[in-house]
Amino acid sequence: MAAPNIDRRRAEFPTLVSGIHLLSHSLGPVPRSARDSLLAYYQAWEQHTSEDAWAARWWELSRQVGDRIARILGGAPGSVQIQPNASIALASVASCFDFASTKRNKVVTSALDFPSMEYIWQAQRTLGATVEIVGSPESITIPLENILAAIDDTTSLVAMSHTSFRSSYRVDAKAIVERAHRVGARVLLDVYQSAGTIELDANGWGIDFLIGGTIKWLCGGPACGYLYVRPDLQRDLQPRLTGWVAHDAPFDFAPSPMRYARSVRRFAQGTPSIPALYSALPGLQIIEEVGLDTIARESRRRTESMIEFGLEQGWTINSPRDANDRGGSVMIGVADGPAMVDRLAERKVFVDCRPGVGLRISPHFFNTDEEVEEAMMILSQLIDPI
Ligand SMILES: Cc1ncc(COP(=O)(O)O)c(C=O)c1O
Numbered sequence: 001m002a003a004p005n006i007d008r009r010r011a012e013f014p015t016l017v018s019g020i021h022l023l024s025h026s027l028g029p030v031p032r033s034a035r036d037s038l039l040a041y042y043q044a045w046e047q048h049t050s051e052d053a054w055a056a057r058w059w060e061l062s063r064q065v066g067d068r069i070a071r072i073l074g075g076a077p078g079s080v081q082i083q084p085n086a087s088i089a090l091a092s093v094a095s096c097f098d099f100a101s102t103k104r105n106k107v108v109t110s111a112l113d114f115p116s117m118e119y120i121w122q123a124q125r126t127l128g129a130t131v132e133i134v135g136s137p138e139s140i141t142i143p144l145e146n147i148l149a150a151i152d153d154t155t156s157l158v159a160m161s162h163t164s165f166r167s168s169y170r171v172d173a174k175a176i177v178e179r180a181h182r183v184g185a186r187v188l189l190d191v192y193q194s195a196g197t198i199e200l201d202a203n204g205w206g207i208d209f210l211i212g213g214t215i216k217w218l219c220g221g222p223a224c225g226y227l228y229v230r231p232d233l234q235r236d237l238q239p240r241l242t243g244w245v246a247h248d249a250p251f252d253f254a255p256s257p258m259r260y261a262r263s264v265r266r267f268a269q270g271t272p273s274i275p276a277l278y279s280a281l282p283g284l285q286i287i288e289e290v291g292l293d294t295i296a297r298e299s300r301r302r303t304e305s306m307i308e309f310g311l312e313q314g315w316t317i318n319s320p321r322d323a324n325d326r327g328g329s330v331m332i333g334v335a336d337g338p339a340m341v342d343r344l345a346e347r348k349v350f351v352d353c354r355p356g357v358g359l360r361i362s363p364h365f366f367n368t369d370e371e372v373e374e375a376m377m378i379l380s381q382l383i384d385p386i
Contacts, residue, residue, distance in 0.1 A: 112136050112142060159187075
């Protein structure tokens with residue numbers, strides 16, 4: 001299929017001249033405008049006394065960045081609280097549940113989740129949770145019927161990756177939410193590998209929680225995680241992982257008991273990481289300007305053509321064939337992943353690998369078709385199919 005005429009904004013990403021960047025599942029390239037944004041942070045710090053900087057901009061910045069992320073997630077303004085990282089976002093949600101005092105103590109997860117998920121849920125076992133991990137028969141997909149079958153009236157929460165970091169398998173969010181809500185359970189999806197590359201619909205799904213961060217597909221800097229909470233849940237839940245910023249009147253510095261903010265800010269903890277917020281803004285702006293519909297269409301077109309090419313070559317494709325079941329990455333089986341990553345890097349093709357699935361390759365809107373084709377050609381010269 002011919003490349004559509006879209007503005008890939010290449011000049012705005014200074015590192016793209018150094019090679020073929022296919023690593024958006026791991027670390028997006030820095031936007032040139034991040035330099036100005038971070039300089040603005042420094043100048044605010046230098047020019048104001050620190051208290052002025054909070055009043056002038058810093059205090060509001062979490063909400064502003066949160067609202068921009070909410071748009072990308074398909075959520076309403078005021079539905080996203082910035083977090084230090086996705087792991088803390090998940091731990092914040094986990095800390096809202098009291099597993100010990102209820103028969104509804106099951107958490108349904110999947111075998112393709114990011115390890116933090118597993119570690120955090122296993123840790124809840126000592127607090128009364130039971131964890132059911134829905135398996136993956138071939139380490140690529142999770143059959144929807146198995147997920148739905150695991151959700152019953154003992155389930156308090158379904159918490160899994162929307163798109164797997166391992167295989168790029170994407171679950172059916174709407175079907176999971178429908179089933180979970182029918183039996184009174186809540187749903188959290190980790191959209192770290194979805195947001196910024198495919199279109200999301202938090203409102204339309206009626207989902208309870210989404211977690212993720214900005215460093216990958218959203219072209220931001222590190223330590224800017226986020227938590228989406230469905231607006232009507234924001235007045236009831238009481239995260240035990242908390243702090244003064246989550247208080248209804250934080251500057252009262254009131255003694256306990258805690259009085260949670262009547263907004264998504266009740267899911268905050270302490271002082272936000274202000275440099276991380278400045279570093280995230282330029283990428284969010286570019287993603288919004290290019291448009292998620294355009295980005296998603298491009299992702300689908302290029303991942304499809306990569307898979308077609310790989311199959312013609314006889315490669316092992318460790319990602320779903322159907323674009324509706326896939327995120328923005330294609331995983332290709334190779335005999336020795338780390339060695340192949342090094343050999344590709346010598347040829348200026350930047351990808352990474354994970355145990356069990358091989359190479360992870362991720363075209364984003366800023367990659368040209370020529371780059372994607374060249375990367376595939378170089379790989380075909382180096383690969384020993386398995
Ligand atoms: C799907 C997914 N979830 C969570 C994480 C970890 O996020 P954080 O380091 O912000 O906790 C990653 C990071 O690679 C990821 O790919």
